[in-house]
Amino acid sequence: MPHPTDERTFRLPTHLRPTRYDATLSVDLEGKRFSGTERVELAAAQPADELVLHAAELDVTRATLRVADRVLEPASITPVAASETVVLRFAEPVPAGAGTLELAWTGRMTGGLRGLYLAGSGLAATQFEAADARRVFPCFDEPGFKARWRLVVEAPAAAVVLSNGAPEREEALGPGRKRVGFAETPPLPTYLVALVVGPIDGSPATSVRGVPVRTWASPEKLPLTGFGQDVAVAVLPRLEDYFGVPYAFGKVDQVGLPEFEAGAMENAGLITFREVALLLDPQTASLAQKKRVAEVVTHELAHQWFGNWVTMTWWDDLWLNEAFATWMAFKIVDRWNPAWRVWLEFDQGKAAAMHLDALRSTHPIRAEIRDVNAAGEAFDLITYEKGGAVLRMIEGYLGEERFRDGIRLYMRRHAQGNAVADDLWSALGEASGEPVVELANAWIGKPGFPLVRVAREGRRLVLEQRRFFSEPGAGEGDDSLWPVPLVVRHGDGERVTEQRVLLRERRAEVELAGGAEPAYVCANAAATGFYRVAYDAAGLDAIGRAVGRLAPAERIQLLSDEWALVRCGEREIDAFLDLVTRFGAEADHAVLDELVARLSAIDHRLLADGDRLRFAALVVTLFGPHLAALGWDAAPGEADAVRLRRAAAVRALGVVARSAGVVGEAAARLDRWIAGDRKALEPNLHDASVAMAARAGDASRFERFRALFAKETDPAFRRRWLLALASFEDPNLAARGVELAFTDEVPLQDVASFVAALLANRTARRPFWERLRADWERLHARVKGAPMLLRRIVEAMGALVERRELEEAEAFLAAHPLDEARQAIAQTLERLRQDVALRERTQAGIGRWLEAR
Template identity: 60%
Template sequence: MAHLTADKNFRLPRTVLPRRYTATVSLDLEARTFTGTQTVELTVHAPTNEIILHALALQLTQVSVRIGGTQHTPTSIQPVAESETVVLRFASPLPTGEGSLAVDWTGRFTEGLRGLYLSGKVAATQFETADARRLFPCFDEPAFKAHWALSVRVPAKPELTVLSNGAVTSDKTEGAFRHVTFQETDVLSSYLIALVVGPLVGTPEQKVDGVPVRTWALPEKAHLTRFGQEAALASLPRLQEYFGLPYAYGKVDQVGIPDFEAGAMENAGLITFREVALLLDPATAPLSVQKRVSEVVAHELAHQWFGNWVTMVWWDDLWLNEAFATWMAYKIVDSWKPEWRVWLDFDTGKAAALHLDALKSTHPVRGEVRNASEAGESFDLITYEKGGAVLRMIEGFLGEEAFREGIRQYMRTHARGNAVADDLWKALGAASSQPVVELANAWIGQSGYPLVSVSQEGHQVTLTQRRFYSEPGASSGERWPVPVVLRFEDGNGVREQRVLLREERTPVTLEGSGEIRWLSANAGSTGFYRVAYDAASLQKLASNLGALAPSERIGVLADQWALVRAGLAKVEDFLNLAGRFGNEEDDAVLDELAGRLSYIESRLVEGEDQERFRRWVERLLGPGLEKLGWEPGPEESNRIRLRRAALVRAVGVLARGQGALGEARARVKRAFAGDKQALEPNLLDSAVAMVARHGDAALFDTLLEKMKVEPDPATQRRYLTALTSFEEPALAKRGQELFFTDTVKMQDVTTYLSGLLANRTGRDAWWAEVQKRWKDVVGRTGGAPMLLRRVVESLGLMRTRAQLEEVQALLQTHPVGEAQQAMKQTLERLAQDVALREREGAGVVEWLRRQA
């Protein structure tokens, strides 16, 4: 009979619980091997003749248990591949009580980006969701929290920095080795343990309320650490104040890792980052990069409370960690840099989640997770962005003060422990006296979201709701408690009115008097729903765009485009609305407009019609760019610089304007010759992309050489992406050949793959190569779950029905087991894209001919 552990969905019993790990690991960096020895203090809660630990690719050499003064040696040590466990069996039952488990083991570094792996010159760990078991035999589930007292033996090389969760308490040289011991941690789940060893240099130590903070990088990137350090120094006191609790983990080390799967990882006291999410030079970095680094730093520090101090019981509440940190990060950065208007960036993430959540193949924010592998699929837009948007919507409904008091209650009640979603809702409900459990669980436990339709006659408004699908004709009967905030203008000015829309149809009488000039049914676009206005209401909004907040103008555009995708509006109506935005001055609105128009240009029109569409875009937005010019003024604000950058993206990248291309060529040439004033930083990405698209072999060689030696990760990424953009066929092929070389790091393979599939002239040949070498393409991810998801998602860049059928055949014949959700979502979205092209392409052509 098979042991109960012979099941991928096996969960550890609560019979034996760890209290404290005391472990030493010895690393051989050249051979990429390690040995370990540890004692686990544990409590046996019921007599048992076995102890089950997680261990993956580890060889246990000596094992013994001591309880009540008696030593017990296992009669068998049985690894179980299905559950990644090892079963220690004993001749007689172990008695209840406190004892200790001693284990020695050996293992090898992982070849991918999980467990303990070599990232260039740096040995680093990445354990979430379930890869601590690749370095330690341990109880590798989040509910098994324990203290960790770690030490590390490494070669006695003075240039090596050795970091872990706790501060260094001892660093001794013993012959050819250094033995570094770290301060014991507070109780932590195994996925939050971390170790980094490499030739790293750090910023000078700075303290926040006695907590030392340092930011680390390779020596050649040390000049790029200051901004990330400042972001941490700004975030930490704001988070302590919000939670009403001091930071718990002694110190904060932030480390840039040269090759890293995720954006960053919130290991307690030792936060690891992909370099591009931490390192930058504020003198040359676009504001988008500065905002992204600030947001990631704040996100990971927010986890030190929400996730590390109070931890989910199991991975089905992963969303609770990630959604909260996503929302919190924007709140913190907005407090630090209000002029950045980061909530508009939050809305961009929310928009992507709305797109995904309109599919039939979406999933609830909180869904069943049977094993750690399935948890890996949950790191997506629904978990992060929809979850964060729902929290923001609930905060808007409860009010900031009540919401924060509920969070503080939750933190106090579950300090150092584990909790589930309902624990949070109950705390928020107690603090606000509102039906939070009902409101939250409707949004968290149910997939999808509503389309709120608005019909208005004077002060009488009828709101109706039904589930929104991007599939034309799809329908189902779900309803939500929708916290609708109406914003409108009458004779006495602008006012707001709140309605909790529970029923399918609700009449509302607008307050005030006089004519209603315009009505927005999603004030500030904080609600996670789409709005469909009747024709007269939409016309009023289009005629009063200047009265709407930027987020509301974005919402009107995005909702109207979503209605086109769903077959509820015609593309001509959307284009007529888009034509009203020629004088738009807000960069975020311009980017939303350009994103929708770019989709039409790349997917719905061909040949002469494509060129005709580009010229229409240039006529619409070109005058704005001409008025601003490319040269920034001496006292110019960020708002103006970002507007210029958005117009360059629209006129130069989308519309392929020849004037913009000529300007970019001249300025890139000057920049490459060393002229630091040639291009304002916010124009760099667009200018290099435009020039590369039309570039020659000499430019390809220049970009390749610059990319290889560039220390700034954002600049390096810019050059790498540009190498996918060359449209001269021979150079497009050269770009493709780089994919299977070390020139493209593992962390970058999905970005590079997507760039190649987006290349107009190289796409078909590359797609044929991808199909032939699919196993090699997938292999380039090293099995990293997030990268596998993105490889699958990149196939959504295909365009025709024949290509859709080829994608279907490829994924049917060679499925990616760790990306089941991504496969379903990508195929569904691509099928809708192809159907939209067939349904609306002629409408774009007819509309264009009427514009002449």
């Protein structure tokens, strides 16, 4: 008869719970091995004749259970690969009550980027989320089993050793070895336990309300730690004040790792980062880099409360961690540096989530997770960005103070424990007196979002909602309804009126407040709502004529909504292009960035080759005046907004329109910059200039970029030089980029990004796509130990353009099923089918529109 552990969906029984781990781990960096012993204090609610805990690819060599003054040896120790568990069977029932399980084991470092792995030369680190602590410790590796951890690590004497707790003692073990003991942690789920061992250096500690904060990196990169350190020092007290709970984990260590699968990981007290998400030189970094580092550092620190202090019970509430940290990071960074206007970046993430959530293959924010592979796939735009946007929408409905009061109540009520979504909603409802459970569960419990149609008859608005799908005609028969908290703004002369409407029905009529008939209506004021708006023809014309009176976020949302309506077949492409021409006087860099993104998508996917010159002329008409007015050189003390407007113009003219003059100027300035003239190229222009120079580059430039990549220490520049090698459009150099993708010269953490760059390259796309399919096993063997990277490679296939490539992708992915990427495959193919259909539906219309200009 099959044992329950034979199923991959096996969940640990809850009658047996750990309360404390006391573990010793001996790490052999050269041999890529480790061994360990531990004492696990247990509480058993009922007798049992077996104990089950997680262990993956570990050899458990000894197990002893001490309970009720007795010592019990298991009759068998059986590893079960399907559920990554080990079953300890006893000859007699284990009594209920307290007990201590003693274990010994050995294991090997993984070849991927999870478990305990080599994160650089002589540098080992752990990455345990979602369920990889079991690759290092036999343990109860589910988030609902929180316990205290006391860790001792044996390592090379010269290595720095960091863990969750502060080091309490260190002793020499003999030739070249030492033992470091760490302070016991508060209760933690296993996925937050962490370890770093190797040659790293730390910044001087800064005390923040008694908490020491340090930022660590490889010794040669220590000068790049200052900005990330400053962010942590600035935002930590702001987070304490918001939550009303002091930071609980004794110290904050931030570590930049040369090889890292995700962006960062919120391990309690020991936060690990991909280097590019933590380290930068403020003198050469773009503003986008600074914002990104600030947002990631704050996101991970927010997790110390939302996720670490109060932890989800199971992975179907992963969004409780990630959505809240996403929203909170932008809120805190905005308070720290309001001039950055980071909510506009938040809106970019929201738009990407809406693009994904418009697919049939989307999932609810709170998705059912049956096994840990599915948990890994839940780390996506729906969980992070849609979840964060819904929290922002609910905060806007409740008000900032009542929302914060509810969060503080939630933190107090579930301190050091576990919680589910309704615990959060109940706290928010109790603090606000509003029916939050009903409102929130309507948004997190089902997939998709509404399209709100808006028609106006005098002062009366007619509103209708239905679920929005990006596939034309896909919504037939779908009866989904949401409580939609609309914020409607309308203008009449110089007066602007705002009113709130909760649209619960399929259709409703609303009388507009104020006096005279408004000149325009904006039905998603401040763009905080997670819904799309479709104005009738008169309403679209009115808001288009009044576009300069909208806030930047509203202008961005208008462009995003109208593009989405083109994709789903409800708008013709010429209507969208007409709208674009109304932005000729646009001066806000964030809105210009949205225009560049939309025009770039048309250029990449929809244009016929014969229309490229006319399309380039349109781009020059829109963006040429900006560069002509601003020039290439930043004035002393020039505002960031001006620098970013220049950067948007350079990207549009050089990367999208491929203006020979702009490309040539960018390459010349880049060469002067490389030669040492740091004034030749303003930091915000560097990304676009490198891309332009690579596209038009020759063999000598390829080798120069390759050499720069090999010696670069700044992670942002290193990544920039690397991806440039995938961007050369000379056929021979494109072929060299294709070859690089199958070598170790591309770091494992960057393989997916390199693949995406090749598939975005007009010249390299076809040869690389053929090589990828022919040599898949070689590439797959390299990334299979990093499931997130494998999913990103699948998603990169969405850059394919033609119907034959779609058909090839469908056949290839059917022939090579990837269990870790089932959701990514479904979403990528669905989106690619829609993109190919959009190309076939709109290409001729774009040509006619351009010819008629």
